[in-house]
Amino acid sequence: MDDLTLSDYVNRSKDRVLGSLIDWLRIPSISADPGHAGDIASSAEFCAEMLRSAGIENVELLSAGGVPAVYGDWLGAGSMAPSVLVYGHHDVQPVDPLDEWAAPPFEPTVKDNVLRARGASDDKGQVIMQIEAARGLLGALGDLPVNLKFLIEGEEEVGSPHLDELLERERERLSADVIVVSDTTMLAPDIPSTTISTRGLIAFDVGIRTAESDLHSGIWGGTVPNAALVAAGLAAGLHDSDHRVTLPGFYDRVRELTHREAQSLADTPFDRVEFCRQAGVKELEGEAGRSPYERTGTRPTAEVVALHSGYGGPGMKTIVPATANLKIAVRLVPEQSADEVDASFRAWVAGQAPKYAEVTVTTVGGVAPLMTPIDHPAVRILGEAIENVWGKQPLFTRSGGSGPEEALGRILEAPVIFLGIGLADDNYHAPNERLELNQLWRGTVAAGQLLLGLRSLNSR
Amino acid sequence: MDDLTLSDYVNRSKDRVLGSLIDWLRIPSISADPGHAGDIASSAEFCAEMLRSAGIENVELLSAGGVPAVYGDWLGAGSMAPSVLVYGHHDVQPVDPLDEWAAPPFEPTVKDNVLRARGASDDKGQVIMQIEAARGLLGALGDLPVNLKFLIEGEEEVGSPHLDELLERERERLSADVIVVSDTTMLAPDIPSTTISTRGLIAFDVGIRTAESDLHSGIWGGTVPNAALVAAGLAAGLHDSDHRVTLPGFYDRVRELTHREAQSLADTPFDRVEFCRQAGVKELEGEAGRSPYERTGTRPTAEVVALHSGYGGPGMKTIVPATANLKIAVRLVPEQSADEVDASFRAWVAGQAPKYAEVTVTTVGGVAPLMTPIDHPAVRILGEAIENVWGKQPLFTRSGGSGPEEALGRILEAPVIFLGIGLADDNYHAPNERLELNQLWRGTVAAGQLLLGLRSLNSR
Numbered sequence: 057m058d059d060l061t062l063s064d065y066v067n068r069s070k071d072r073v074l075g076s077l078i079d080w081l082r083i084p085s086i087s088a089d090p091g092h093a094g095d096i097a098s099s100a101e102f103c104a105e106m107l108r109s110a111g112i113e114n115v116e117l118l119s120a121g122g123v124p125a126v127y128g129d130w131l132g133a134g135s136m137a138p139s140v141l142v143y144g145h146h147d148v149q150p151v152d153p154l155d156e157w158a159a160p161p162f163e164p165t166v167k168d169n170v171l172r173a174r175g176a177s178d179d180k181g182q183v184i185m186q187i188e189a190a191r192g193l194l195g196a197l198g199d200l201p202v203n204l205k206f207l208i209e210g211e212e213e214v215g216s217p218h219l220d221e222l223l224e225r226e227r228e229r230l231s232a233d234v235i236v237v238s239d240t241t242m243l244a245p246d247i248p249s250t251t252i253s254t255r256g257l258i259a260f261d262v263g264i265r266t267a268e269s270d271l272h273s274g275i276w277g278g279t280v281p282n283a284a285l286v287a288a289g290l291a292a293g294l295h296d297s298d299h300r301v302t303l304p305g306f307y308d309r310v311r312e313l314t315h316r317e318a319q320s321l322a323d324t325p326f327d328r329v330e331f332c333r334q335a336g337v338k339e340l341e342g343e344a345g346r347s348p349y350e351r352t353g354t355r356p357t358a359e360v361v362a363l364h365s366g367y368g369g370p371g372m373k374t375i376v377p378a379t380a381n382l383k384i385a386v387r388l389v390p391e392q393s394a395d396e397v398d399a400s401f402r403a404w405v406a407g408q409a410p411k412y413a414e415v416t417v418t419t420v421g422g423v424a425p426l427m428t429p430i431d432h433p434a435v436r437i438l439g440e441a442i443e444n445v446w447g448k449q450p451l452f453t454r455s456g457g458s459g460p461e462e463a464l465g466r467i468l469e470a471p472v473i474f475l476g477i478g479l480a481d482d483n484y485h486a487p488n489e490r491l492e493l494n495q496l497w498r499g500t501v502a503a504g505q506l507l508l509g510l511r512s513l514n515s516r
Numbered sequence: 517m518d519d520l521t522l523s524d525y526v527n528r529s530k531d532r533v534l535g536s537l538i539d540w541l542r543i544p545s546i547s548a549d550p551g552h553a554g555d556i557a558s559s560a561e562f563c564a565e566m567l568r569s570a571g572i573e574n575v576e577l578l579s580a581g582g583v584p585a586v587y588g589d590w591l592g593a594g595s596m597a598p599s600v601l602v603y604g605h606h607d608v609q610p611v612d613p614l615d616e617w618a619a620p621p622f623e624p625t626v627k628d629n630v631l632r633a634r635g636a637s638d639d640k641g642q643v644i645m646q647i648e649a650a651r652g653l654l655g656a657l658g659d660l661p662v663n664l665k666f667l668i669e670g671e672e673e674v675g676s677p678h679l680d681e682l683l684e685r686e687r688e689r690l691s692a693d694v695i696v697v698s699d700t701t702m703l704a705p706d707i708p709s710t711t712i713s714t715r716g717l718i719a720f721d722v723g724i725r726t727a728e729s730d731l732h733s734g735i736w737g738g739t740v741p742n743a744a745l746v747a748a749g750l751a752a753g754l755h756d757s758d759h760r761v762t763l764p765g766f767y768d769r770v771r772e773l774t775h776r777e778a779q780s781l782a783d784t785p786f787d788r789v790e791f792c793r794q795a796g797v798k799e800l801e802g803e804a805g806r807s808p809y810e811r812t813g814t815r816p817t818a819e820v821v822a823l824h825s826g827y828g829g830p831g832m833k834t835i836v837p838a839t840a841n842l843k844i845a846v847r848l849v850p851e852q853s854a855d856e857v858d859a860s861f862r863a864w865v866a867g868q869a870p871k872y873a874e875v876t877v878t879t880v881g882g883v884a885p886l887m888t889p890i891d892h893p894a895v896r897i898l899g900e901a902i903e904n905v906w907g908k909q910p911l912f913t914r915s916g917g918s919g920p921e922e923a924l925g926r927i928l929e930a931p932v933i934f935l936g937i938g939l940a941d942d943n944y945h946a947p948n949e950r951l952e953l954n955q956l957w958r959g960t961v962a963a964g965q966l967l968l969g970l971r972s973l974n975s976r
């Protein structure tokens with residue numbers, strides 16, 4: 057079994073795989089919206105059926121707080137062979153603002169080798185890549201080089217609120233020597249990379265009320281508190297003029313990079329024009345004295361992700377808004393603690409908000425940062441698989457995103473490695489999400505190579 | 517014809533009048549929402565039919581930019597008698613946030629002599645008061661002491677965008693010696709008052725874009741611009757720490773009060789606890805060194821009426837918002853100029869917003885402030901009518917609101933006087949709008965008394 061055999065298999069399978077992926081993407085499995093619970097169920101069933109047809113056994117839906125995660129395994133490699141757990145998710149982000157989509161988000165289109173749909177790259181495309189690698193190996197070899205398990209979650213996009221509970225409950229069945237996650241991006245199609253860390257995440261939903269109801273801006277304006285101004289004041293005060301987060305003690309526990317980490321960061325090519333083009337922005341802005349990749353991968357950040365106050369409908373309503381809602385997402389890096397940031401944020405809000413405002417802070421999530429050492433054997437094997445397919449050693453990066461990987465590694469006590477084939481401009485969480493199909497095909501070969509390589513990993 | 521006769525008429529008519537008003541209030545004539553155009557048409561027809569049945573002649577719908585205003589007159593007093601134009605409006609404000617209404621806004625309820633519905637006090641209740649005064653006099657006397665004209669507009673709540681055009685076109689038919697507006701409030705049921713001025717209004721809709729689309733806060737957050745932060749920065753920068761508006765030159769043209777105006781303001785009773793209770797706020801906040809009534813009546817203000825950015829749906833979406841919308845309403849006092857404030861605001865935004873943000877400013881409305889001298893004969897007659905009914909001389913106040921009165925006075929070249937029977941806590945433009953029925957009944961008598969008094973006014 058080699059690259060060529062896997063490549064042949066992938067080439068022969070493109071139409072079928074693409075057809076399956078498109079059918080799956082038509083299911084609007086938006087986990088943030090309770091109205092889509094039925095679609096989450098359909099999406100899980102669809103995923104289960106793909107696993108079964110690929111030759112994966114013991115496929116079943118595991119309930120995580122009532123939301124189905126898909127499990128399946130193939131355990132024929134025997135107790136001496138290592139076990140690999142593949143993690144992905146079948147839920148997707150909400151789709152608004154809808155009017156910015158070039159085509160409806162759940163009517164996938166393919167053009168110039170790019171598939172566009174909500175979930176194409178985050179994460180259904182990357183899940184199907186892993187399933188197809190297993191199908192290919194099982195078809196060619198009749199068995200797999202390792203014991204393989206799949207866990208495809210349905211609540212990743214809402215912060216995996218029941219994953220810890222599920223992992224604790226199913227710890228035995230999910231136990232593995234290494235966890236492979238395919239839910240991240242590479243630097244570019246010709247600059248293969250793999251991440252060795254994810255940031256933590258804690259978010260805050262801040263409700264503000266300054267009056268019993270909205271007030272006429274002519275009768276009352278100028279002499280009563282304005283909830284929009286309170287929210288704007290909090291948002292504007294979250295950073296200083298150097299774009300550093302103003303929460304007390306926020307940077308105290310941030311570990312500086314080791315020499316090797318700093319070197320890897322310095323080796324990462326950076327093209328400001330291309331970076332801005334991919335982001336769709338005119339200029340960059342962030343913490344003073346830090347490079348863009350340093351900011352997104354190695355530094356903690358606090359983003360205002362939403363601010364809503366006052367009349368949002370057509371026309372103009374001349375009111376003083378009585379309420380405002382402010383949502384802030386904080387990304388954490390080693391060795392920050394979500395609990396400490398939670399306490400610091402609450403104290404900061406209490407100190408900043410005027411006394412006349414009723415302010416409620418709700419904490420959403422609370423994921424710790426994760427790191428896997430560059431010199432772990434599984435990371436080396438992953439690097440070789442990527443090099444085999446892309447023809448270059450991958451760069452080791454730090455992912456700015458936050459996911460359930462930290463819980464997987466912590467509860468299952470296994471290293472987490474990342475075979476992510478998304479690209480920076482795949483529009484994750486944004487309109488016009490996309491997947492470059494060449495990345496999907498290459499990734500399928502690499503996923504197969506990775507399983508072949510991991511057979512040399514020591515089993516526990 | 518005296519107070520007693522009018523009072524008897526009103527007492528006999530309460531059930532019928534209340535029934536008509538409730539039927540009218542059931543029509544959701546929201547002018548801000550194009551989806552309610554049919555309701556605006558129904559509301560105009562309903563109003564026209566009330567005028568006809570009251571004995572008003574020549575009733576017809578006048579198009580103001582396609583939206584119906586209701587006209588009617590009774591010209592039997594002859595060319596030597598003065599002409600009175602009654603102005604009101606039949607459109608209403610939007611109703612969100614709907615969940616803060618104790619009962620559906622277009623299903624009127626009556627309890628403890630209080631009628632609750634959108635439009636109850638602003639302005640259908642006050643329009644029906646004027647119609648019933650005319651009906652009562654016509655029924656009792658067979659004719660009216662003055663030539664009477666009605667203009668009931670359908671676009672007041674969206675800033676009367678076509679009123680100037682309508683007034684210019686119908687200048688002849690609408691000509692009057694005095695214009696009576698019933699669309700304002702009194703200080704309290706036992707503190708009758710009438711306003712002698714309204715503030716001007718100019719509003720700005722500010723669109724902000726910092727990226728082509730929303731960006732994943734993990735991948736991009738901390739190094740790309742955030743539209744919510746740009747909007748929050750503008751909102752937070754609109755006032756200094758003394759709550760003075762920071763637009764350059766904003767206060768330059770504000771005329772200080774004359775001695776008599778200042779005296780009238782000082783005589784106005786003010787109960788901070790009651791004021792806060794009516795507003796539904798815990799504390800007051802506004803321009804340093806100015807009293808609450810000074811701020812709302814005699815000082816210009818700038819209010820953030822809406823700020824929207826990022827995902828507003830259920831759950832949390834961890835994005836960096838690409839767009840934001842900020843709406844600001846500025847109230848003007850004599851001798852400020854809407855055009856100058858427009859230019860100042862645009863220059864200020866251009867100077868404040870970061871260069872990477874695409875910012876568009878759309879000006880909405882642009883109404884100048886209005887004043888009618890306290891010593892005008894029509895104001896004196898109005899004062900007597902109010903005193904006859906409420907048993908006290910009214911206080912002369914300045915209204916913080918802004919309406920079409922300035923255009924009426926300017927284009928029709930007539931003084932504008934205000935018989936307004938709303939109360940400060942009638943929840944104009946807010947959930948749970950209400951009307952105290954005792955105010956309606958007293959106001960109907962006063963409106964009749966006013967017409968009787970105005971016959972002594974010199975005709976042009």
